Amino acid sequence: MSRDFLKAMGWAVLGSFLFALMFCLPKLTSEAVPPVEIAFLRYFAGFLTILPFFLQRYGASxxxxxxxxxxxxRLNLLHMLRAGCGVASVAFGSYAVLNIPVANAQAIAMTNGVFAVALAAVFLRERVASRDFVAGAVCLTGAIVVARPDPDAPGWISLGAAAALVQALAWGSEVVLLRFAAVNDTPQRTLTIVNGSAALGLAVFTAWAWDRLPLPDLLILLAMGPIAIFGQYCNILAYRAAETAKLVPIKYSGLVFAALLGLLFFGESPRPAAILGAAMIVGGALFLARHKPVQTAAALRP
Incomplete structure (x- = not known):
């Protein structure tokens, strides 16, 4: 195993931990915060974090x-569309962790790879084989097992589990947009536009429905921005040093981190059914990753 690949694994593991931690933070607040307010604080803090790096690269003038x-x-429009998907991912993901165990929310969100493959087939004209459909079905079945629906109950699936599934769809859309647009742009410019446009778009809704927060809660939610930026930077370093397909299994360490954080901070012990469902999600997603190599940048240029 080469030294470069070991470094890439280290960066990928750190990135997975940071994103698992980021989605835990809303659950650490002393009171429930509206998801739109959480999303605004995350992207506003993210914009303030990345702005100095953007100015350092391009200069103030x-x-x-x-x-x-x-x-x-055109790239700006794609970045803003990606920002909209990111806002949906953060908002629905925050709602999910506030209403179901962190590990369950993370496991369901990991089905984003299925949606990414499906959307790439439609918009990027990637071929989808029958085995890809089987792998996707295994992933989604695992998500149903984790969600633990009860057909006899009035609300047969919890709103938290449904929110995590919407988060997965938004996350998968964001991945496709990232692959299509970011190959032609720098990380500094991409992250500045994504975070800035998301914060600007959310400012109107947040100002209308703003709930004043205690200072500790405000600081906890603002910490989501720098953590997300650093997590994305870790992923960039990882994918620069190793092939995407080799690092895909590493990102599922986020499930382990989510389970450990849930146990440590909230006393959430994963149920056997949740572990089984998570294993199905990981297995199906790994099969998709191994048999769906990422296209080259040249092939994705608009």
Whole structure:
């Protein structure tokens, strides 16, 4: 095993831990916070975190022309569309962890790979074989097992589990948009536009429905921004040092971290059915990753 691959594994594991931690933070607040407010604070703090790195690369005098130049208008629109998917992912993911165990929410969210493959087949014209359908069905069945629906109950599936599934769809959409747009842009510019446009779009809704938070809760939710930026940076370093297909299994360490964080902070012990469902999700997703190699950047250029 090469030293570069060991470094890539280390960065990927750290990135998985940071994202598991980020989605735990809303559950540490002293009171339930509206998901739209959580999403605003996450992206606002993320924008403030990435802005100095953007200014360092492009300079203060070129910042506005670089962001608003007509030459990259199409890329900007794709970044803003990705920001919308990211907002949905954070908002629904926050609602999920507030209403179901953290490990369950993380496991259901990990079905995002199924949606990414399906959307890539539609919008990026990637071929989908019958075995891909089987792997996707295994993943989604695992999500149903984790969600533990009760057909006899008035609400046969919990709203928390449904929110985690919507998060997975939004997350999968974000992955496809990232693959389509970010290959033609720098990480600094991409993250600045995504975080800035998301914060700006959410500001109107948040100002209308703002709930004043205690300072400790405010600081906890603001910490989501830097953690997310650093987690994305870890992923960038990981994928620069190793092939995507080799690192896909590593990202599922996030399930382990989510289970450990849930046990440590909230006393949430995973049920046997949840463990079985998570294993089905990971197994199906790994099969998809091994048999669906990522296209080259050149093949994805608009």
């Amino acid at each position: 070129q910042a506005v022309p670089e962001l608003l130049g007509t030459a990259k208008r």
